[in-house]
Amino acid sequence: MAKKQKIAAVGKDTDMETAYRIERFLAAEARVLDEERYDDWLAMLDESIVYKMPIPMNTYRRNRPGKSSICETMIYDENFEKLKQRAAREDTGMVWLNDPATHHIRTVTNIESFCTDEASVYDVRSKFTLLRSRRDKDHISHTGTRKDLLRDTGDGLKLVSRTVFLPERVIVDKNLNMFF
Amino acid sequence: MSKFDYNKLIDNDAALQSRSIFWEPEIYQDELKQIFNRCWLFLGHDSQIPEAGDFLRTYMGEDDVIVVRGEDGEVRAFLNACTHRGNKVCHAEWGKTKAFTCSYHGWAYDNMGELAAVPLEEAIYDNLDRSKLGLVPVARVQNYKGMIFGTFAEEGPDLVEYLGDMAYYLDVVLDASPEGMELIGTPFRVEIPGNWKLPVENAIGDGYHVAWAHAGAMRVVGTIGQGRGESVLGIGKDNTGFDDSGQMQVAIPPHTVLSTLDGQSGYALYDNPGPCIEYLEQVRPSVVERLGDVRGNQLLGSETHMGVFPNLQIIQGLNLLRVIHPKGPGAFEVATYSMADKNTPDEVKDIIVKHVGQTFGTAGILEGDDGDFTEAITHSPNGYATRQMKGWLGMAQGRKMDWEGPGEASPGIVNELCQREFYAQWQRTMLAESVNEILPKKLAKKESANG
Ligand code: FES
Ligand SMILES: [Fe+2]
Numbered sequence: 034m035a036k037k038q039k040i041a042a043v044g045k046d047t048d049m050e051t052a053y054r055i056e057r058f059l060a061a062e063a064r065v066l067d068e069e070r071y072d073d074w075l076a077m078l079d080e081s082i083v084y085k086m087p088i089p090m091n092t093y094r095r096n097r098p099g100k101s102s103i104c105e106t107m108i109y110d111e112n113f114e115k116l117k118q119r120a121a122r123e124d125t126g127m128v129w130l131n132d133p134a135t136h137h138i139r140t141v142t143n144i145e146s147f148c149t150d151e152a153s154v155y156d157v158r159s160k161f162t163l164l165r166s167r168r169d170k171d172h173i174s175h176t177g178t179r180k181d182l183l184r185d186t187g188d189g190l191k192l193v194s195r196t197v198f199l200p201e202r203v204i205v206d207k208n209l210n211m212f213f
Numbered sequence: 214m215s216k217f218d219y220n221k222l223i224d225n226d227a228a229l230q231s232r233s234i235f236w237e238p239e240i241y242q243d244e245l246k247q248i249f250n251r252c253w254l255f256l257g258h259d260s261q262i263p264e265a266g267d268f269l270r271t272y273m274g275e276d277d278v279i280v281v282r283g284e285d286g287e288v289r290a291f292l293n294a295c296t297h298r299g300n301k302v303c304h305a306e307w308g309k310t311k312a313f314t315c316s317y318h319g320w321a322y323d324n325m326g327e328l329a330a331v332p333l334e335e336a337i338y339d340n341l342d343r344s345k346l347g348l349v350p351v352a353r354v355q356n357y358k359g360m361i362f363g364t365f366a367e368e369g370p371d372l373v374e375y376l377g378d379m380a381y382y383l384d385v386v387l388d389a390s391p392e393g394m395e396l397i398g399t400p401f402r403v404e405i406p407g408n409w410k411l412p413v414e415n416a417i418g419d420g421y422h423v424a425w426a427h428a429g430a431m432r433v434v435g436t437i438g439q440g441r442g443e444s445v446l447g448i449g450k451d452n453t454g455f456d457d458s459g460q461m462q463v464a465i466p467p468h469t470v471l472s473t474l475d476g477q478s479g480y481a482l483y484d485n486p487g488p489c490i491e492y493l494e495q496v497r498p499s500v501v502e503r504l505g506d507v508r509g510n511q512l513l514g515s516e517t518h519m520g521v522f523p524n525l526q527i528i529q530g531l532n533l534l535r536v537i538h539p540k541g542p543g544a545f546e547v548a549t550y551s552m553a554d555k556n557t558p559d560e561v562k563d564i565i566v567k568h569v570g571q572t573f574g575t576a577g578i579l580e581g582d583d584g585d586f587t588e589a590i591t592h593s594p595n596g597y598a599t600r601q602m603k604g605w606l607g608m609a610q611g612r613k614m615d616w617e618g619p620g621e622a623s624p625g626i627v628n629e630l631c632q633r634e635f636y637a638q639w640q641r642t643m644l645a646e647s648v649n650e651i652l653p654k655k656l657a658k659k660e661s662a663n664g
């Protein structure tokens with residue numbers, strides 16, 4: 034039996050109003066992406082954004098990596114420019130796999146908002162399900178967790194960093210070309 | 214004797230392939246036996262398992278295989294199957310261990326495959342001979358310049374004979390420096406609902422689809438020195454314009470190579486090729502010295518796709534290595550690794566690894582475009598009438614060009630020579646009555662360019 038633990042403290046909870054604004058921000062972000070409004074999405078990002086998705090490592094719990102060249106690798110390892118490039122690709126009108134349109138439905142839940150050492154930066158944890166539906170019956174849903182840093186700016190909240198964790202080792206999908 | 218006439222399913226002269234070869238479950242079973250149980254298959258690279266006890270798991274056909282460097286330093290491969298009742302003895306993808314302990318009844322095998330311990334052995338068995346119950350080894354495991362291959366065939370060609378003149382090309386990646394190449398990171402692994410042959414021949418030879426199928430990506434990726442140039446790798450961005458001068462596809466049966474031969478365009482799709490090209494030019498003189506003028510100046514740095522039959526693709530420029538594992542007739546897993554010469558500066562390695570992820574990783578902006586085609590070509594033959602159709606690979610058939618390296622070359626990377634060769638070799642392997650017939654009859658050896 035695991036020892037009784039206190040709920041792990043990520044940080045001090047933000048105040049309620051901030052927590053509310055963060056939830057609204059994440060919901061709006063999901064909607065903007067579902068609606069393929071990539072310029073609006075890019076405007077929600079801080080230009081110093083770090084956007085990552087590591088591959089889960091199926092090693093034994095007591096793995097001793099030694100000198101092997103095998104190491105953690107990223108499915109997404111993007112900066113603002115690369116995210117802009119991905120968005121620009123979607124907007125070329127020449128991504129045949131999205132014509133007829135692919136439908137995405139993003140659900141964001143279990144949102145927790147914490148304070149960090151920096152007064153205007155919040156550590157936000159959430160879970161998501163991203164349903165992608167295309168063609169006749171090409172329905173796929175990915176569920177994962179996100180660890181975000183959001184900054185309060187004069188221009189509203191901005192996403193400063195996002196680490197997406199998808200637990201599937203082998204992705205059973207024709208691609209992961211979608212924003213999480 | 215197979216019930217299929219492989220002479221008819223592939224018509225090499227007319228360059229036609231019956232679509233049933235992507236769909237028919239019994240053909241797939243023949244493939245597992247004729248191809249994946251006989252050919253040399255890529256298992257891994259020394260850089261992944263440098264020390265005693267290092268292991269990784271991969272597939273040979275659909276067989277789950279452990280590749281491990283034993284306490285004695287030797288690399289072996291075994292079926293991942295307990296000799297007691299058949300449970301897997303290893304569920305980790307890679308790591309370091311002295312023993313593989315079965316999770317069912319606890320039999321433990323050392324990292325040389327011997328059955329080392331059986332719980333309660335003395336008390337419960339009167340007839341157990343541990344020396345006969347080691348893990349089932351892959352018949353032969355051999356190494357070519359760091360690349361570990363295995364075959365289930367007890368006899369037949371050795372690895373060096375199997376690779377043949379392909380070594381001339383592989384060396385551009387494997388032997389550009391005394392230290393050689395390394396694989397970096399853990400592979401991107403994706404399972405796609407298509408037949409395994411399609412991603413193989415697409416990667417080794419389909420220069421035709423690049424500008425159109427990937428048109429969206431092509432509009433936004435970089436091209437060397439031209440910002441967002443109108444042409445990529447000699448192909449106009451909207452599939453207009455075509456320049457086959459100084460590019461080639463070459464057949465080195467059973468293998469193939471496609472290359473731009475300009476010594477640089479491997480970095481055409483990079484946003485920041487600067488440091489890569491700078492490093493490339495820095496090492497070029499020493500590579501010319503090691504490998505000669507043709508390989509050092511024309512092949513090094515070019516976009517070069519090397520197809521090692523049946524399922525390995527080594528792509529210089531993009532700097533990735535891919536293995537396609539069949540998962541039934543209608544699905545495959547692609548495993549994609551980043552690769553670089555060991556001496557490559559970290560800054561350049563970092564650019565390469567990121568670029569591989571952004572183009573051909575699981576979320577690569579090019580990789581993702583091809584899934585629909587593969588799926589349609591594979592699964593539309595569920596329809597009886599569609600299944601009677603044939604695919605056609607007749608492009609540039611009969612066009613020849615002079616080429617100093619080994620093999621028969623044809624001009625242009627928009628060409629279907631490599632794909633035709635792949636199916637010719639597929640047919641040869643499917644018809645082979647023994648493992649000694651999987652290689653084509655030796656052609657008169659061409660005098661190769663500066664060795
Ligand atoms: S099946 Fe492995 S110990 Fe019994
Ligand atoms: Fe492609």
